[in-house]
Amino acid sequence: MELFNIFIKAAFVENLVLAYFLGMCSFLAVSKTVKTAFGLGLAVIFVLGITMPINWLINEYLLSETGPLGFDFSFLRFILFIAVIASMVQLVEMVIEKVSPSLYNSLGIFLPLITVNCAILGGSLFMVAREYNFSESVAFGLGGGFGWFLAIIAIAAIREKIRYSDVPPALRGLGMAFILTGLMGIAFMSLLGIDPAAFQ
Amino acid sequence: MAEVKTAPAIQEKEPLFGKKEKKLITDPLTDNNPITIQVLGICSALAVTSLVLPSVVISVAVVFVCAFSSLFTSLLRTRIPKSIRMIVQLVIIATLVTIVEMVLKYFSYPVYRQLTIYIGLIITNCIVMGRLEAFAMANKPWRSFLDGIGNGLGYGLILVGIALIRELFGKGSLFAGSAAEMKIIGASPDYIINTMAEGSWFGWYSNNNLMVLPVAAMFIIGIFIWIQRSRNPDLVDIS
Numbered sequence: 001m002e003l004f005n006i007f008i009k010a011a012f013v014e015n016l017v018l019a020y021f022l023g024m025c026s027f028l029a030v031s032k033t034v035k036t037a038f039g040l041g042l043a044v045i046f047v048l049g050i051t052m053p054i055n056w057l058i059n060e061y062l063l064s065e066t067g068p069l070g071f072d073f074s075f076l077r078f079i080l081f082i083a084v085i086a087s088m089v090q091l092v093e094m095v096i097e098k099v100s101p102s103l104y105n106s107l108g109i110f111l112p113l114i115t116v117n118c119a120i121l122g123g124s125l126f127m128v129a130r131e132y133n134f135s136e137s138v139a140f141g142l143g144g145g146f147g148w149f150l151a152i153i154a155i156a157a158i159r160e161k162i163r164y165s166d167v168p169p170a171l172r173g174l175g176m177a178f179i180l181t182g183l184m185g186i187a188f189m190s191l192l193g194i195d196p197a198a199f200q
Numbered sequence: 201m202a203e204v205k206t207a208p209a210i211q212e213k214e215p216l217f218g219k220k221e222k223k224l225i226t227d228p229l230t231d232n233n234p235i236t237i238q239v240l241g242i243c244s245a246l247a248v249t250s251l252v253l254p255s256v257v258i259s260v261a262v263v264f265v266c267a268f269s270s271l272f273t274s275l276l277r278t279r280i281p282k283s284i285r286m287i288v289q290l291v292i293i294a295t296l297v298t299i300v301e302m303v304l305k306y307f308s309y310p311v312y313r314q315l316t317i318y319i320g321l322i323i324t325n326c327i328v329m330g331r332l333e334a335f336a337m338a339n340k341p342w343r344s345f346l347d348g349i350g351n352g353l354g355y356g357l358i359l360v361g362i363a364l365i366r367e368l369f370g371k372g373s374l375f376a377g378s379a380a381e382m383k384i385i386g387a388s389p390d391y392i393i394n395t396m397a398e399g400s401w402f403g404w405y406s407n408n409n410l411m412v413l414p415v416a417a418m419f420i421i422g423i424f425i426w427i428q429r430s431r432n433p434d435l436v437d438i439s
Contacts, residue, residue: 021246170428
C-alpha cells in the first residue's frame with residue numbers, strides 16, 4: 001500500500017515535468033505527434049525504472065559510510081549516477097536502432113539526450129534526498145517515469161488538436177507548446193497543494 | 201600509356217576568423233538560438249532565472265563549459281568508439297563543471313553558496329551535450345570551439361532577458377545580491393519608486409507573485425518566440 005502511494009504520488013502529485021519542470025527539453029521538442037511521444041515516453045519509463053534501483057545500490061553499498069568500503073564517497077555521486085544513466089541510455093539507443101529504425105530517426109538527437117534529461121538525474125537525487133529503501137526507489141522510479149509518459153502524451157495530443165485552431169502564425173508550434181506547458185503547470189500546482197498529512 | 205600527371209590539389213587555406221567562423225558565433229544569438237529554436241537547455245532557464253545575478257553567473261559558466269567541452273570532444277572525435285561516446289562526453293563535461301565549481305568557490309564563496317545545486321546541474325544542461333552530439337562530433341576543433349562560445353552566448357542572452365523581466369516584476373529589484381543592486385519599485389523608502397509614499401502614482405502596484413514561479417518563465421519564453429518569429433517569418437513551423 002505504501003509502495004502504491006509512492007507510485008501515485010510520483011506520477012501525479014509530484015509529476016516530474018509539470019510540477020518540478022524537469023526534463024523540459026525533450027518534453028517540448030518531441031511532443032509534435034502522439035506516436036513519437038509514446039516511444040520516448042516508454043524509453044524514459046524504462047531508463048528511470050532501471051537506473052533508480054541501480055543507483056540506489058551504488059549509493060548504499062559503494063558511496064555511503066556504512067557500506068563495505070567504509071568511507072564517505074558521496075562526492076563521486078554525480079559522476080557515478082551519470083555514468084549509470086549514460087550506459088543505460090546507450091543500451092536503449094542500440095535496442096531502438098535495431099527494433100524500430102523509423103522511431104530511431106524521428107527521435108533523432110533527443111534519444112541520446114535522454115542521458116541529460118534532468119528528470120532522470122533529478123529522480124535519482126530525489127531518491128537520495130528522501131532516503132527511500134530499495135522497493136520504494138523502484139516504485140518511485142516507475143511512478144516518475146509513468147508521470148512523465150502521461151504528461152508527454154497529454155501535451156502531444158493537445159498539440160495535435162491545436163493544429164486545427166486559428167493560432168497566430170508566429171506562435172504556431174513551439175511558442176504555443178511553451179504556453180500550453182505553462183498552463184498545464186499551473187493546473188498541476190493545485191495537485192501539489194494536496195498534502196496527505198493534512199488528511200490524517 | 202603515358203601517365204597523366206595531375207597537378208597537386210591546391211589546399212584551400214582556411215582563414216582563422218572568416219565569414220563562416222563569424223556566422224558560427226552570431227547565428228546562435230539570433231536565427232539558431234539554442235533556447236528558442238533548437239529547444240535545448242530549457243530546464244535551467246526555468247530554474248535560475250528568478251534573479252539576474254545567478255543567471256549571469258550560470259551563463260558565463262555555460263559559455264566556458266560549452267566552448268571547452270566542444271574543443272576537447274572535437275580533438276578526440278576520431279578516437280571515441282560510437283558505443284561509449286556518451287560516457288566519454290559526460291566525463292569531459294563533468295570534469296569541466298567540477299573546475300567551474302572549484303573556481304567559483306575560490307573567488308566568490310557567497311555566490312557559490314547561492315548556486316551550488318545549479319552549478320552541478322550544468323552537467324545535465326542539454327545544450328552542452330546537444331552541441332557535442334550535433335556539431336563537435338563532426339567538425340574541426342577551432343570551429344567547434346567557436347560554435348560552443350556562440351551557443352553559450354545565445355543561451356546567456358535569453359537567460360538574462362528572462363531574468364530581467366522576472367526580477368523586475370516579481371521582486372521589484374534588479375541585480376539583487378551583487379554590488380550593483382538596484383531597488384526599483386516596492387513598498388518602502390529604500391526603493392526608487394516607493395509605492396507607499398504619499399501622493400505616489402503607484403499606490404495600486406504590488407509585485408506579481410506569478411513571476412517568481414517557474415511557470416512565468418514558460419510564458420516569457422513563449423512570448424520571446426512569438427516576437428522572434430513575427431520578425432522573421434522564415435522561422436515559423438509549418439507543421
